[in-house]
Amino acid sequence: MKHFTVLIRLLRDRKNFLDEISHDVKLESKILSLLVASSLFFAVYGAIIGASSSWLQMLSSAIKLPALYLVTLIICLPTLYFFDILFGSQLNFRQYTVMALTSVSTISVLLFSFAPIVLFFLISVQGYDFFLLLNVAVMALTGFVGVKLFYKGMRIIVGPDAIEQQLRNRLLKGWVVLYGLVGSQLGWTLRPFFGAPNEPFQIFRPEIEGNFYAQVFILIRSLFGL
Amino acid sequence: MPNLDPLRISSHQLDQLTGLDISDTAMGWAYRQSVWRSPRKLISWASTQIFLLGVALVFCVPTALLVARSLSNGSVAAVWRSLPIGVGIAIALTLALSLYFGYQGRQLATLSHLLDQVDRFNEMLTAIEILEELQTASPSNLSLDNREAVLEAMHVNRESLVCALTTERIMRKHQRFIAQRYELFTSIENNLATLQTLKGMNEASEYGRLLNEALQIGTSIHQELRPFYSDHSK
Incomplete structure (x- = not known):
């Protein structure tokens, strides 16, 4: 299970891992291992949140949750790469891919670590809105930590001597926001991940319009009876 | 007893000497010929293929379903019909990647x-x-x-x-x-x-x-x- 060893090395020895990325060491195997490990962890978490509804929903969410994070990455990666090389980055596309995958992999491991807690609430609390909000909170927290580590990692491997450093930092922050926006909208497009109670299984919700943020606002209002 | 570790050719040294990412089963984006001769390496190769198929399914199935939904203006029947297409594309991609790695290995x-x-x-x-x-x-x-x-x-x-x-x-x-x-x-x-x-x-x-x-x-x-x-x- 060398794919998981790579992920454990990322978590345990982050400094050396980033050093290897900046020196172009074993990037192919890192890409493959991080893709495999993060897909599996997301699939497990997806299966748990889907289990709140039906086994079909469980299967569907086990595929849709990894797709949400990884497809968002593919959509956003070229923007980061081309803008960054435009402003003086010397890194190659494979290095950017591994860096972005380190962020997604960290998120996947953190989500996986929350799985027992989410499972506990799934069994013990019978509130759909609460379960939904709990998962939004878990995903927001893990996403924030993963993206923060990615931002710090990028600053480390590019180094303080990079040309147009200040501009590139702003660009990186902008990309992180873009990643969040694309991810949440793709999440909205791919829904349902949970499956509404007392409703038959749907692979996608029939209505395409609306967005993620409006729905979170409605949920909070409904939870507090506003 | 002298330490023989300095004599050993490490994985890192192999990467430097070959200019490729060397593992038990692969040389960069190519399979090693010895994969087919050693049962241990064959199992490692087979597990990687299964994982690769899993990753391909994650990318291809939801994308195919979303495209079908978009093209059919939200028709549920069309979305379900596109499911085998997504699975087929994922299998074809995994096979193509394996064949490419095998061809590169022969080179x-x-x-x-x-x-x-x-x-x-x-x-x-x-x-x-x-x-x-x-x-x-x-x-x-x-x-x-x-x-x-x-x-x-x-x-x-x-x-x-x-x-x-x-x-x-x-x-x-x-x-x-x-x-x-x-x-x-x-x-x-x-x-x-x-x-x-x-x-x-x-x-x-x-x-x-x-x-x-x-x-x-x-x-x-x-x-x-x-x-x-x-x-x-x-």
Whole structure:
């Protein structure tokens, strides 16, 4: 299970891992291992949140949750790469891919670590809105930590001597926001991940319009009876 | 007891010498030929294929379903019809990737054979370490007569392997004209002659067997690189 060893090395020895990325060491195997490990962890978490509804929903969410994070990455990666090389980055596309995958992999491991807690609430609390909000909170927290580590990692491997450093930092922050926006909208497009109670299984919700943020606002209002 | 680790050719050194990401089953984006011969490597390869198929499904199935929904203005029947298409694309992509890796592996057959020799060399070092531990535990059972000769043979083989891997990398990068390769090949031929002399002096004993194996590694390296030079001299 060398794919998981790579992920454990990322978590345990982050400094050396980033050093290897900046020196172009074993990037192919890192890409493959991080893709495999993060897909599996997301699939497990997806299966748990889907289990709140039906086994079909469980299967569907086990595929849709990894797709949400990884497809968002593919959509956003070229923007980061081309803008960054435009402003003086010397890194190659494979290095950017591994860096972005380190962020997604960290998120996947953190989500996986929350799985027992989410499972506990799934069994013990019978509130759909609460379960939904709990998962939004878990995903927001893990996403924030993963993206923060990615931002710090990028600053480390590019180094303080990079040309147009200040501009590139702003660009990186902008990309992180873009990643969040694309991810949440793709999440909205791919829904349902949970499956509404007392409703038959749907692979996608029939209505395409609306967005993620409006729905979170409605949920909070409904939870507090506003 | 001397530490044999400096003699070992590490994974990091292999990456540097070959310019590729070397693992048990792959050389960069190519499969090693030895994958098909070793059950352990075959299992590792098969598990990677299953994981790759999983990743391909994650990318292809939701994308195919979303595209179908968008093209059919949200028709549920059309979305379900596109499910086998998404699965089919995922399987086809995994197969295409495997075939590409296999084809690349055949292109790098020489490197693959050299890497097998490196594995064999590292295994021999482990065997020597075990032998030395056994000798430390019960000095009377095994003789230390040929130890120095074996270590010398291992040094010579290491040098030959490094030479061969460097030559292969240079050949791969610059197919036409490399002046340096004559010097490297001469060095490998000299090393082979040294190994044959060492073997002649130490026939019997466990170390004699190891020397024989060391000579086989040296001969394999020589055979692997011979076509490079004979092609050029024609």
